[in-house]
Amino acid sequence: MTYEQLLCNLVESDERYMVVTAENRAAIRNLPPRIGDRFIDVGIAEQTMIGLCAGLALRGRIPVAHALATFLTLRAFEFIRTDVGIARLPVKLVGGVPGFLSEANGPTHQAIEDIALMRGIPHMGVFCPADEEELLQGLPAILESPDPFYIRYNTMKPVVQHSNSFEIGVAERLADGEDVTILTYGFLLREAMEARRILEAEGVTVRVVNMRTLKPVDESAILRAVEETPLVVTLEDHFLTGGLYSIVAEVLLRNQMRGNVMPIALNEQWFTPGLLGDVLRLHGFTGEAIAEATLRRYESLAAHVRSYI
Amino acid sequence: MTTEQIDELKHMALRVREHILRMSTAGGCFTGASLSCADLLVYLYCRYLHISPDNLRDPERDYLFLSKGHDVPALYGVFAELGFISRERLARHLSVHDSLYWHPNRNIPGVEFHSGSLGHLLSVAMGVAHDCRMRGHDNRVLVVLGDGELDEGSVWESALVAQAHKLDNLIVVVDRNQFQANMRTEDLVPLEPIQDKFAAFGWNVLRINGHDFEAMHSAFSALPIGQGKPVAVIADTVRGRGVPSIEERADRWFCNFTADEVGMLIGELHGESAADLTSETLIVR
Numbered sequence A: 001m002t003y004e005q006l007l008c009n010l011v012e013s014d015e016r017y018m019v020v021t022a023e024n025r026a027a028i029r030n031l032p033p034r035i036g037d038r039f040i041d042v043g044i045a046e047q048t049m050i051g052l053c054a055g056l057a058l059r060g061r062i063p064v065a066h067a068l069a070t071f072l073t074l075r076a077f078e079f080i081r082t083d084v085g086i087a088r089l090p091v092k093l094v095g096g097v098p099g100f101l102s103e104a105n106g107p108t109h110q111a112i113e114d115i116a117l118m119r120g121i122p123h124m125g126v127f128c129p130a131d132e133e134e135l136l137q138g139l140p141a142i143l144e145s146p147d148p149f150y151i152r153y154n155t156m157k158p159v160v161q162h163s164n165s166f167e168i169g170v171a172e173r174l175a176d177g178e179d180v181t182i183l184t185y186g187f188l189l190r191e192a193m194e195a196r197r198i199l200e201a202e203g204v205t206v207r208v209v210n211m212r213t214l215k216p217v218d219e220s221a222i223l224r225a226v227e228e229t230p231l232v233v234t235l236e237d238h239f240l241t242g243g244l245y246s247i248v249a250e251v252l253l254r255n256q257m258r259g260n261v262m263p264i265a266l267n268e269q270w271f272t273p274g275l276l277g278d279v280l281r282l283h284g285f286t287g288e289a290i291a292e293a294t295l296r297r298y299e300s301l302a303a304h305v306r307s308y309i
Numbered sequence B: 001m002t003t004e005q006i007d008e009l010k011h012m013a014l015r016v017r018e019h020i021l022r023m024s025t026a027g028g029c030f031t032g033a034s035l036s037c038a039d040l041l042v043y044l045y046c047r048y049l050h051i052s053p054d055n056l057r058d059p060e061r062d063y064l065f066l067s068k069g070h071d072v073p074a075l076y077g078v079f080a081e082l083g084f085i086s087r088e089r090l091a092r093h094l095s096v097h098d099s100l101y102w103h104p105n106r107n108i109p110g111v112e113f114h115s116g117s118l119g120h121l122l123s124v125a126m127g128v129a130h131d132c133r134m135r136g137h138d139n140r141v142l143v144v145l146g147d148g149e150l151d152e153g154s155v156w157e158s159a160l161v162a163q164a165h166k167l168d169n170l171i172v173v174v175d176r177n178q179f180q181a182n183m184r185t186e187d188l189v190p191l192e193p194i195q196d197k198f199a200a201f202g203w204n205v206l207r208i209n210g211h212d213f214e215a216m217h218s219a220f221s222a223l224p225i226g227q228g229k230p231v232a233v234i235a236d237t238v239r240g241r242g243v244p245s246i247e248e249r250a251d252r253w254f255c256n257f258t259a260d261e262v263g264m265l266i267g268e269l270h271g272e273s274a275a276d277l278t279s280e281t282l283i284v285r
Helices: A003-013 A031-038 A046-058 A069-075 A077-085 A099-105 A114-119 A132-144 A186-201 A219-228 A244-254 A276-283 A287-307 B003-022 B031-048 B069-082 B088-092 B121-134 B153-164 B194-200 B213-221 B259-269
Strands: A017-021 A039-041 A062-068 A092-096 A125-127 A149-152 A172-175 A180-184 A206-210 A213-215 A231-239 A261-266 B063-066 B141-146 B170-176 B204-209 B231-236
Touching: A003 A017, A003 A031, A003 A132, A017 A031, A017 A046, A031 A039, A046 A062, A046 A069, A046 A077, A046 B121, A046 B153, A062 A069, A069 A077, A069 A092, A069 A099, A069 A114, A077 B121, A099 A186, A099 A231, A099 A276, A114 A125, A114 A149, A114 A213, A114 A231, A114 A244, A125 A132, A132 A149, A172 A186, A180 A186, A180 A219, A180 A244, A180 A287, A186 A206, A186 A231, A186 A287, A206 A219, A219 A231, A219 A244, A231 A244, A231 A287, A244 A261, A261 A287, B003 B031, B003 B069, B003 B213, B003 B259, B031 B069, B031 B141, B031 B170, B031 B213, B063 B069, B063 B121, B069 B088, B069 B141, B121 B141, B121 B153, B121 B170, B170 B194, B194 B204, B194 B231, B204 B213, B213 B231
Parallel strands: A017 A039, A017 A062, A062 A092, A092 A149, A125 A149, A180 A206, A180 A231, A231 A261, B063 B141, B141 B170, B170 B231, B204 B231
Antiparallel strands: A125 A213, A172 A206
């Protein structure tokens, strides 16, 4: 099963579903001949696409709209906020090549504020699947939700065995440990798992939590991480502002808690364009680099604690 | 239309203008733009659109989307006259305990979608028009745009896409009152020739007098819908129409008059002498 097949099945079995795109057909190339007028391509016109989706939703449809994540969330932002958001319509927004996945396109194509923007809209959900399996596993619940949703599209092959159940707002704990928790989402889960492997070899045990949906967010997964492990790392291909690190800060403040939280994110910078592996290496997002930074922080923390004993 | 029918429309338009003037105090409203589209809305709801308080949930009703949302007092007035809302409800204009504020919203029966941010509802209407066509419904989907609103790029983006999709159940009516917020459109961003612009975008275009019910009737009775192209009706209107002290005045966009002034303006509407206005007009956007 692919994303495209799943959408095709949905459209064929449920007349509410419509597939819409602003000429971004990478994920839905084979749909037009199969679903006929249930497929609408508006051309390179993201604002019109979102307005049109709002109109379709007014008529009882559930439009699944596709565009590159950056143009979807930025060019059409006011349409999303005003037409979809204010009316709280069940329009599903699928953003292609989010975060590092835009690779060598350059900063124009880097959707690394998309989560900050989308989660700021009342009742807009945010789903960040780690891989294709999770995308397909979560999609039915996301699409059936009565609320609008932003989906950070990602079809990488899975490197973990996901749990059998998916629930909106419930994170997935993929590995447990007592020293460090890595909170992450999207394809970086794969680097988090690699970092864990390296750290465990160094004698540091690591819990890895895949957030799945950043809104609604699994607050208890965050609180438990802070309560149960001395160091929490937030790992994300997003600006430091407004993403998971910010979410963790908000959750801790709301619960009157504090913790040692180390962000690995893009701090006041766009990333240097390049092929994914090179970008990860250059910016310190490989499993190895994550493990190294985490170990450094963990050891200084441990030294700090020892100095008080 | 018979003379009696035309007179009926004229009388209703007069009452709608009275409603608009009564909403132009105690906080005020966008009086000038509301007065310019009053005749159009009266005509469309009374003679053209299949929309009534009884069929607001019928998927086969016609749709009217008011994209230039700041002229919503005209819509409130028409809705009160046609029984979508009670006339008494208009007295709650701007009350936080009701929803009759400066821009339309769906808490008002008959309002299909909220607006206020210009350049949105053509695309929303396109989604509705698409769905109507897919379901084989022959309802018509009408969008009222302001002329100043044509500055927005999203209008032209949507106009381009609408013709690509051959949405021939989609009708745009431009309230061409020659003004945007602070000045004449032609003095800021010239729009003419508007018909040629829409025609070049692949639309069927008509230009009519938006205050002449007979002209509206002959145009809308023979509207080229269902002919493979969306339709644009450029309706020439006068901002502030019906009240000479407001007509074509750049500073009478948003008006917040005293109660006495409203009384004088209603007199003026009925042909009495010009109102003596001292209120400073308030420009908000």
